[in-house]
Amino acid sequence: MxxxxxxxxxxxxxxxxxxxxxxxxxxxAGEVLALLGPxxxxxxxxxxxxxxxxxxxxxxxxxxxxxxxxxSPGLARRSVVANVDLAQAWWGVPRGERRPxxxxxxxxxxxxxxxxxxxxxxxxxxRRRVHLARxxxxxxxxxxxxxxxxxxxxxxxAALVEDSTTAFRAASSxxxxxxxxxxxxxxxxxRVVVLLDGRIAAQGSPEQLLADPPTAxxxxxxxxxxxxxxGNTVTLTRARHVVLDxxxxxxxxxxxxxxxxxxxxVQLGLAAGSVWCEVTRDGVEPVRLAVGDGVRARxxxxxxxxxxx
Amino acid sequence: xxxxxxxxxxxxxxxxxxxxxxxxxxxxTMKVAFVSTVAALVxxxxxxxxxxxxxxxxxxxxxxxxxAGLGLPPVVVGLMLSVLMFPQAPLGRYHLLFTLHGVYxxxxxxxxxxxxxxxxxxxxxxxxxxxxxxxxxxxxxxxxAGLALREARIGIMAATIAAxxxxxxxxxxxxxxxxxxxxxxxxxASAALEAVDGGHFAIGIAIGILLLGLVLIITALLTxxxxxxxxxxxxxxx
Numbered sequence: 048m049x050x051x052x053x054x055x056x057x058x059x060x061x062x063x064x065x066x067x068x069x070x071x072x073x074x075x076a077g078e079v080l081a082l083l084g085p086x087x088x089x090x091x092x093x094x095x096x097x098x099x100x101x102x103x104x105x106x107x108x109x110x111x112x113x114x115x116x117x118x119s120p121g122l123a124r125r126s127v128v129a130n131v132d133l134a135q136a137w138w139g140v141p142r143g144e145r146r147p148x149x150x151x152x153x154x155x156x157x158x159x160x161x162x163x164x165x166x167x168x169x170x171x172x173x174r175r176r177v178h179l180a181r182x183x184x185x186x187x188x189x190x191x192x193x194x195x196x197x198x199x200x201x202x203x204x205a206a207l208v209e210d211s212t213t214a215f216r217a218a219s220s221x222x223x224x225x226x227x228x229x230x231x232x233x234x235x236x237x238r239v240v241v242l243l244d245g246r247i248a249a250q251g252s253p254e255q256l257l258a259d260p261p262t263a264x265x266x267x268x269x270x271x272x273x274x275x276x277x278g279n280t281v282t283l284t285r286a287r288h289v290v291l292d293x294x295x296x297x298x299x300x301x302x303x304x305x306x307x308x309x310x311x312x313v314q315l316g317l318a319a320g321s322v323w324c325e326v327t328r329d330g331v332e333p334v335r336l337a338v339g340d341g342v343r344a345r346x347x348x349x350x351x352x353x354x355x356x
Numbered sequence: 357x358x359x360x361x362x363x364x365x366x367x368x369x370x371x372x373x374x375x376x377x378x379x380x381x382x383x384x385t386m387k388v389a390f391v392s393t394v395a396a397l398v399x400x401x402x403x404x405x406x407x408x409x410x411x412x413x414x415x416x417x418x419x420x421x422x423x424a425g426l427g428l429p430p431v432v433v434g435l436m437l438s439v440l441m442f443p444q445a446p447l448g449r450y451h452l453l454f455t456l457h458g459v460y461x462x463x464x465x466x467x468x469x470x471x472x473x474x475x476x477x478x479x480x481x482x483x484x485x486x487x488x489x490x491x492x493x494x495x496x497x498x499x500x501a502g503l504a505l506r507e508a509r510i511g512i513m514a515a516t517i518a519a520x521x522x523x524x525x526x527x528x529x530x531x532x533x534x535x536x537x538x539x540x541x542x543x544x545a546s547a548a549l550e551a552v553d554g555g556h557f558a559i560g561i562a563i564g565i566l567l568l569g570l571v572l573i574i575t576a577l578l579t580x581x582x583x584x585x586x587x588x589x590x591x592x593x594x
Contacts (some may be wrong), residue, residue, distance in 0.1 A: 116489075123506075
């Protein structure tokens with residue numbers, strides 16, 4: 048597939064300090080790439096460099112026009128549809144084509160019913176949707192999105208991620224989206240680049256990364272929160288790798304119980320370390336485990352690393 | 357109190373009887389206010405935009421100067437300009453002293469800091485990210501300026517109201533630069549001053565009432581325009 052973006056050994060500075068180190072990646076036409084990392088990992092800085100907002104050492108080749116949807120959804124004091132039209136005017140879309148494109152983008156993000164409403168009267172979630180609709184309406188070759196779901200309540204966040212997934216797939220643009228929530232990356236992206244301390248720590252499809260994280264650091268960032276030591280190796284587990292089972296081969300003590308909507312996350316202390324598992328509520332009965340209870344568990348999987356690696 | 361009543365009676369008389377003197381004063385006053393405000397807007401809006409949106413060395417000092425300009429004493433401005441307009445002075449060859457053009461210039465100089473300071477303040481208060489987003493979509497400088505002006509229009513309208521209000525009622529610069537010449541550059545405010553100076557208090561009050569009415573009508577019209585914009589912006593949640 049044609050590469051829309053090629054980044055080779057790019058390093059970026061902020062306040063004379065290297066924030067992004069020696070990053071190389073490429074994005075193909077139509078591909079959705081997520082830049083995933085904790086706060087301060089350099090994701091937004093890399094995105095700004097890709098967008099040409101800040102300079103970078105190394106080489107960044109963009110094959111086509113790039114639109115950046117900034118984190119803050121700054122909307123003009125006019126109607127929703129006029130805001131989307133306006134972005135196209137800046138982009139250079141001929142006047143006659145703007146309105147149909149605006150309405151299509153608003154429909155894609157399920158805010159077409161708000162098209163006549165003034166931007167100042169929108170909720171936070173609606174503002175975010177209109178903000179994204181502007182990015183879709185200009186139809187760039189490469190769309191850059193900086194934390195497009197930041198600052199939303201859980202319900203609005205989940206709904207917007209679902210609708211964005213469909214919208215980005217429908218658009219022909221290549222997309223690079225910065226997220227710090229793993230679930231967003233899994234939902235949106237064809238490929239995920241994990242940035243830790245300004246360097247690419249891993250990249251691959253969500254399935255690849257989850258099944259086979261290349262380092263313990265990446266595994267921990269991707270949600271491997273259980274840790275069992277044996278000699279000079281450590282086995283990291285996710286909750287789905289651990290089940291409570293009366294016939295299990297591991298004796299364990301309940302260390303923590305964190306109640307959730309449909310059950311609980313339970314931390315177990317084992318001889319080799321501690322792991323987390325999930326317990327589903329039995330009908331309407333609450334989870335009856337308590338801290339200090341003795342239980343038996345079975346470890347079904349995990350990834351093992353040498354400690355000195 | 358009787359002065360006031362007599363003033364009111366004379367004001368009514370002046371207005372209801374076709375008085376070319378009064379209508380000429382009203383016409384000159386409106387011309388001075390309109391021309392000087394438009395000139396200040398033409399020069400001041402780009403400066404206010406640059407100060408409000410720009411990030412350059414010395415911007416803070418320029419903002420302080422613009423704000424200080426809000427308190428420019430009209431008499432001092434009038435004096436300095438009239439000195440500059442003397443025949444042997446730098447502006448002497450343009451023969452501006454004691455002319456309506458000279459008054460336009462003086463009033464524009466007084467209105468300029470009002471436009472600059474209030475425009476800079478209005479545009480620097482725009483939602484963060486809006487202009488950055490416009491730049492990210494490739495907006496030209498002209499488009500950015502248009503966006504900033506439109507978004508800050510309530511504040512800019514306030515600046516225009518302040519400038520036109522001061523131009524309507526200012527006296528010091530008109531007298532010093534224009535000479536307060538009847539039929540040339542005498543305005544309602546300077547005519548009121550002359551009437552009071554001459555002991556014609558009732559006429560002074562009558563002109564004052566006319567001036568007050570003019571100020572009220574013009575600023576009310578501008579305020580209605582401003583509030584229509586604000587209501588349009590705030591409303592429409594349905």
